[in-house]
Amino acid sequence: MSTSAVRGEQRYALPDEFGTADAPRKEPQLIESRSNTxxxxxxxxxxxxxxxxxxxxxxxxxxxxxxxxxxxxxxxxxxxxxxxxxxxxxxxxxxxxxxxxxxxxxxxxxxxxxxxxxxxxxxxxxxxxxxxxxxxxxxxxxxxxxxxxxxxxxxxxxxxxxxxxxxxxxxxxxxxxxxxxxxxxxxxxxxxxxxxxxxxxxxxxxxxxxxxxxxxxxxxxxxxxxxxxxxxxxxxxxxxxADPKLVTPITSMRKDGPARFIFAGQLTLGKSIDLILSAFTRLHAEGFKYELNFVGGVGDHELLAAVQNTPGAHYHPSVPQSQLFEFMAGADCLLLPSRSDSFGMVVAEAMSCGTPALVSTQTGAKAVVEAFPESGWVVEPNGDALHDMLRELVSDPARLQRARAPALVASKEFxxxxxxxxxxxxxxxxxx
The missing domain is CATH 3.40.50.2000 (Glycogen Phosphorylase B;)
Structure with missing residues (x-):
């Protein structure tokens, strides 16, 4: 079986409960009245x-x-x-x-x-x-x-x-x-x-x-x-x-300066850390300015060394959840271009902070972006595709800012x- 056999071309369609632009969302019935079943x-x-x-x-x-x-x-x-x-x-x-x-x-x-x-x-x-x-x-x-x-x-x-x-x-x-x-x-x-x-x-x-x-x-x-x-x-x-616990209003989190990207999770090849570092190394060589933060545990110490040697990249060990949300809210884009990820809860968490996400075709949370196309971007999990998309985003910071409101809207359904x-x-x- 080839990997492409599970990628599929069909985008995720919202269940009826989400509603559409013409039909309001159905509110969940949390308590079932027929309790004598x-x-x-x-x-x-x-x-x-x-x-x-x-x-x-x-x-x-x-x-x-x-x-x-x-x-x-x-x-x-x-x-x-x-x-x-x-x-x-x-x-x-x-x-x-x-x-x-x-x-x-x-x-x-x-x-x-x-x-x-x-x-x-x-x-x-x-x-x-x-x-x-x-x-x-x-x-x-x-x-x-x-x-x-x-x-x-x-x-x-x-x-x-x-x-x-x-x-x-x-x-x-x-x-x-x-x-x-x-x-x-x-x-x-x-x-x-x-x-x-x-x-x-x-x-x-x-x-x-x-x-x-x-x-x-x-x-x-x-x-x-x-x-x-x-x-x-x-x-x-x-x-x-996801359920965020932000104490700082989302609108005040963004600071002036170069585009800020964040990865939250374990440093592993499965999360495509090597591809992220390679893409940003190329961007640095091309003269682009950016800030790249990695927050989380270390699954591969060789990747940690690579992070520390990448221009503009910073590593932060695991932090309390409230601090992680502050990190994500202050970023312009979450990165999760995984080679294999059945969902990627951090995508929903980042969007709840108003931060859009860049995910791969092999990340299950691409369904969130497919349901709300303006809330992020989906790329193939390879070096060229990731570099090209990041180059577009770094070249047009306003595009990152425009995605914040749709990301926040998307998070309400997740x-x-x-x-x-x-x-x-x-x-x-x-x-x-």
Whole structure:
């Protein structure tokens, strides 16, 4: 299968709920009035980490459908006190979500094991994380028979035993897949093959086969599953969202000076950091002025060295979310020209700050730009295409400024509230 097989030419069309210029948007119905349906409080959501699982669980809770939420990373309600023994750095990471404690289980052992595994120097870190996820999968499976849910939502690479247990009690299985199909991802990135890779992929294939419904983070990600033989009838893309917490008005963030670009995320080849640096090195040689900021973790230390050696580029380690939003609001354009990215939540976050985005054809969040064409730009993930587009933008700063208002408009349709409305409607319709 060629990579082009999953790119597709069809642009993302807005669901009916978004409305059009001639027809107003349908407001979401967050609480389902038919609460006496047979599916009331019958859905289990289980995840070894967190990702966006708490938002899906909250969407179900808002419709009186959530039976339980089991996650390896704890969440808490706004007024809920945290355990006294939690380290301060961990307290700051706890998400505040309106799901009652009575519906949640957060086994602390998996957080302890994950922290311990990060200190192990031998072996492949990805393999250790996969084994930890598989351990959570087995833990959840043992408890499903007692809970007897009617529907189980589990996440990619942690649903193998969970779905088998769900089938044993007659429950339907929904797989929430955060990434592209593993075969497509291997084509795009050629990731290292480790001793555990074959087992990881075997389990993923079984999870896909057992799933009655597969949720993906974008239409592009759904295409990758369809290209690998999964029936379209079992695929449902649900674009993710963001909720900014800006304290400074967006209109006051932009300062005078050269065009400012930002990348937020891990420095990896998958995010096309090498292509970004190459493009800006060429722009510098051509005499263009710019400012380029990288904010986030380091997945590849060679890329960090390359950032530090690129004219006009600056690296900032991971920062609190509120500070990240300030960084993004002060930029003229977010860069995410990934080689492989099933969505790219940072795009929705940047647009919520009024910052347009430049994404690639292999970034799922291109659906946002396709739905709101003036909010950003889509390019092929190669050096020439990226350079040419950046050259146009640096040459015409007013074009970047004109995109700010459309980006802010686009962001209104990609908040977590809107995601929960979409997810709740999809799952409610499926359950009924």
């Amino acid at each position: 047979a599916m009331t409080r019958s859905v289990l959501v289980t995840h070894p980490g967190l990702q966006h699982s708490h938002q899906l669980a909250l969407a179900l809770h808002e419709r009186n459908l959530l039976q339980a939420f089991w996650s390896g990373v704890p969440v808490a309600e706004d007024a809920e006190a945290l355990a006294w023994w939690l380290p301060e750095h961990f307290r700051k990471r706890v998400r505040r979500v309106g799901i009652p404690a009575a519906l949640r289980v957060h086994p602390i052992r998996f957080q302890v094991l994950q922290q311990a595994s990060m200190r192990v120097k031998s072996g492949h870190p990805g393999d250790r994380l996969h084994r930890l996820f598989h351990g959570f999968d087995a833990w959840a499976a043992k408890r499903i028979v007692a809970l007897r849910p009617k529907v189980v939502v589990a996440y990619e690479n942690a649903a193998y035993h969970t779905f088998a247990a769900a089938k044993s009690v007659g429950a339907r299985c929904i797989l929430d897949a955060a990434a592209f199909h593993h075969k497509t991802r291997a084509e795009q990135l050629a990731p290292p093959y480790t001793p555990y890779t074959a087992e990881v992929n075997r389990r993923k294939d079984v999870e896909i086969a057992m799933a009655d419904l597969i949720l993906t983070c974008s239409p592009l990600a759904a295409d990758s599953y369809a290209a690998n033989g999964v029936e379209r009838s079992r695929l449902k893309p649900l674009l993710l969202g 908040t977590w509230e809107r995601y929960r409305a979409r997810a709740g409607s999809v799952l409610q319709e499926y359950l009924q």
